[in-house]
Amino acid sequence: MTFDILIVLMFLGAVTAYLVSKADLKAGAYATVLFSLGALVLLLLGRGEIGSEFTILFMGFEVTTIGWYFSGVMVLVYAMTAFFNSYWMDKMIYPGSYNFLYLFSLGGTVGLFFAKDLITLFIFWEIVVWSSTFIVPMGKSRRAAVVYYTISTIGSMATLYGIMLLHRISGTLDIQGAFAPLKNDPVLATVIFFIFIMAGLTKIGIFPFHIWLPLAHGSAPHTFSPVLSGGLVKMGAFIAYMSVGILPAYEAFKGSLTVMGIPIQIYALMILGAVSIVLGTLMAIKQDDAKKLIAYSSVANGGYILIGILLMDQLAFAGSMMHLFNHAIASAAAFLAIAVVAHRTGTTKISELGGMIHRMPLTYLTYLIAIISLAGIPPMGGFVSKWLIIQGLADQGLMFMALAAFFGSIGSFLYVFRPLAAVFLGQLAPRHEELASAPLLMKIPMTILMVLILFFGVLPGWILGIIGQIQVAAGIEPVMMSGNSILAVNGVLNTLNVFMVFGFGFLIALVIFMLMQKSRRVGLMDTYTSAEFIYTPELYHYGSAFYAPFERLYARHPSVEDFLMALAYKGHEAGLMVNALFFSHKPGVTVFWITVIVAVVTLGGVGL
């Protein structure tokens, strides 16, 4: 019962937010906060009603555990980011419609996850795509919105075509029912599988379709990027799960060729996932704009999630489900920290910033804990999910996926550390001397996210319990937990022990530190400069080209953007040629060509 209130509430909320912000912009922004928090509360209350069904107007919905889990992640990210909206009201071109679209897209995502039949799924998919397409240009560039929209439409058109095809085969539109007959028809199953997963790839931002991610995240309004990267990317994961889980891909492709025990179709997609991990990491290492950097890290983490979902086994699938949650909150927290820096200094360029920790320590802490989780380092949640994924890969011996996974995890140390060192640490430029720290309303979501990341890093039991239920529903054997340790096939991880031992080590180090004499506080400019006197902090901050020697190794790299630009250019040239051929100023030539074509068609027709 609560869920249809939830969805209706979202759309009503969107309208009220629009009307309220007509009166006063700030109030409109606060309305988005209230409504998204309300959605979060409603969701948590509705936990008991998993399995119930309801309909709104003609659309049928069904509350599944995975739907509940996905929308939980989504609403959490929306709610946390909503706190930031009020500070960007004056910086936006259409703030009123921004509030409206913000809640509208929230409603769309929640509806999508609970859809029972394919038509509802497609409707809510389009709602989200359209609303986010209108929000993205409110940032810096309209081109980003165009690229974002085209690639999303590739996905949605593929889904529409798939739905039509499925309807023709199975006659019903209900999700569970439509996919059922595909089990015993491998050829058709492959076609449907690739069509549906296309939508997943475009939304997660896997290799050929990752172009929109840095563009859209980089130039979307600072307060929408966390939602775009933390939340909307997860819709793709849902569709990917649907095309692998609900369409029983492994049974359908039993007959086909297998590579290392995995059907070739699924293995091909896993290669795409691995390529996007490596590509995302390499590109993220060389970015100078912090937002683009985190966008590329979303591409890399999207690769992890896709590989996990495609494996559909006990460990890697659980790892990717948990990574979904960890990546959502971690990249949202990282984006929020960068948004605070942008709010205060007006720029997100890493080379123009430095020493922010002295002005905004809490933002620094948020960013630090976020990147510890993004990089998958122990006390935080990211480690648990990456550990599970790697254990899953080790269990099945997929060495090339493992190579990409290791490269991604070690590479993540590099690119997450770049903004930490160049934006937050290092020398503080005089022009940033009087910056105020993050405003109170921004501090609340950041603290909540920090607590969540740390809590689920140390005690992932609750989340893994939910994921276990999802696995049971999907027909896989759930991940086993005994007490606080996760039992994998070839290893055990007790996150509480890891945290306690880490705390014990930290304690010993602290005691050693305290035993010694107090140290003398010294300014940042009083550093070793081989005895030269320095007076200009900006000259003395190492921020731009942080990994120059490493970046030089792959400076001239092939890029999908250039390939597509070349393609577009050739298309343009061909068009010009045809134009010159047919519409030249001598009408005779045009008439001649038309007759030739007509003749060929008619005579040719006879011949066939």
Place this chain on the structure above:
Amino acid sequence: MTTNSKDMRKTWEKIADYFRAHSIWMKWYCTGCGAIEMPPTMTSRFDMEQLGMGPMATPRQADVLLITGYLSAKTLRRVIYSYEQMQDPKYVVGFGSCTLNGGIYFDSYATMTRLDHYLPVDLYIAGCMPRPEAIMNAFDTLIKMIEKGEAKGWRHYQENHDWYRKNQLHSLKEVYVKDEFHE
């Protein structure tokens, strides 16, 4: 050696001084012509690592500052800046007669003639320039001084900081200068 006055140091200090004596890291500031005497002292013939001494990269990590020869006014400013970057307890050893009384450059307009006017010097090594044997002997003396707690130049610098600063400003007009190459 002055007779050992009543030893004021606490036992903890004595143990620390034992460690400080047997592991002295050297800030190798090659100021004058004495710097060339350091390589033979460090390599196979004399090997000062036997005494626990070795070169370190930055003044922050170093214990002893070796002034190995004459100091022009410009270099003296940089030496004072490096000395102040070093951590306590720190020691200064002056090599050769240029640091004692100006040596052959006593009448030059550019070089200082008495090092302990600007920095607290714990030990001087006579000679122009002292050979590695003299340097090893000097390090031995320095080790004994530290063990007995007599190398208190750094405390003297802290206590009479304004006297030192007055001397420095008298000779150098300013210690922290803005030079053309760092604008």
Place this chain on the structure above:
Amino acid sequence: MNLMNFVYAFLLLLAAFVFQTTLTGINRKVVARLQRRRGPRFYQQFIDIFKALSKGSTTHGWVFDFGVVMALGGIMATAIFIPFGPLKAVPAMDNIFIIAYVLAVGMLGMAMSASGSGNPWASIGVSRALTNMLAYDIPFMMVVFGLIFAFDTSSLSGLAAIQREGGFLGWHVIRFPLGGIVAMISLQGMLGKKPFDSFIAPAEIASGPMVEYGGRHLGMLFLLHEFSTFIEVSLIVHLFFGGGATVAAFLVKYALIYTFLNIVSNVLPRFKIDQAVTFFYKVPLALAVVQTFLIIVVGMGVA
């Protein structure tokens, strides 16, 4: 995890510290002999550490201190996970991936505090250290991945026990020679020994991340260096040289490998950081992939 575990862990930490520091002292003498000089006393490393800890120091703010404490805490936590020969302080926690990633906590703490000091030398050193890590870790993890798949356990003591069944010939360095070579080369990178120590180059970038550390902080970094050496070398001893049935056997193997590496590093020049990366992605990565391929697909050496 009860109080006994923690006391036992503390004792193992002390034993690891004492053993590793004496070994470093002996190695300084060995290196000195290489250069035809007498070299310091064998307990010189203890004196250096306690002297550094006894000195005063300067700090550049709370990040500078917090980073050092977090680094030393993280590295000590990892050292607790490592089985000291047959003895394990924390039961069932010596999983290779846990150790590899908890090691990263130490690295991150050190990197954070180095950049927090505001000295560009430190940031350059840290950027080189992370690039160096990206270089040496991938081939090593690939080989380890092959071992885990082959023997279905990723716990160090488990793998060590499997090797000891076959006696001397059972050692992985004999059964998987390519993997052994890759492990030794990446161990050279992990320890930051000569060919791959461009991130602490004393003359070039004034000892990189350690430029602003003096006195007490430097002492803690020396402790950190000792513990991380212990972790990395014992990782290789457990994975490739059959761990230790008794503590003595473990320590002897450990000492031989560490001294061998020290001698090798003393005669080698220093790679530029991009040369190190290209080197690691040519030879060791190729060997690692071939080795893993042999293990997983062909199953050679596993039976």
Place this chain on the structure above:
Amino acid sequence: MNSMNKLVEELKGRFTLLEVLLPDQQQLIVDIDQMHLHALLSHLKATGFRQLSLLTAVDWIEENTFQLVYIVFNWDTGIHVLVRTKLPRDKAVFRTITGIYPGAQYYERDVHEFFGVAFEGNVMSFKPLFLELWDELPPMRKDFDPEAYSREKFPERPYVPQFVPKVEVVE
């Protein structure tokens, strides 16, 4: 030898040289009035003397003149030409030659710092080069007493012999 004679004839023909000396086959010393110096230098540069090896000054305090010495070198023939000219000591002002030899910029700065000769047209030459915060007479001038400056600026250590070694006089 003949290239040297040809050079000397040619210079004598063109310029009114106050004095010409030939210390050895590779060196030629030419004294000239300060008005024609620039013409001579540009002529020499045109005829192969590409390098300005040194520009320095000599302080003849008795004649109350500064003598500027320009050493130019010809890589092909290996001949140094020392062009010398005299300036009145009290108002020592001269025109810069950076137009002919751009490298002279730092030499002129050095001469200005140590002798006080002002070079118009080279604004850089008035900035300090080696001596930081120097406000006395330029130190290389003869009327500047370095020992007095050193005794005043850098206090001496009073020389008190702590012990006098007893020397046995051996008959």
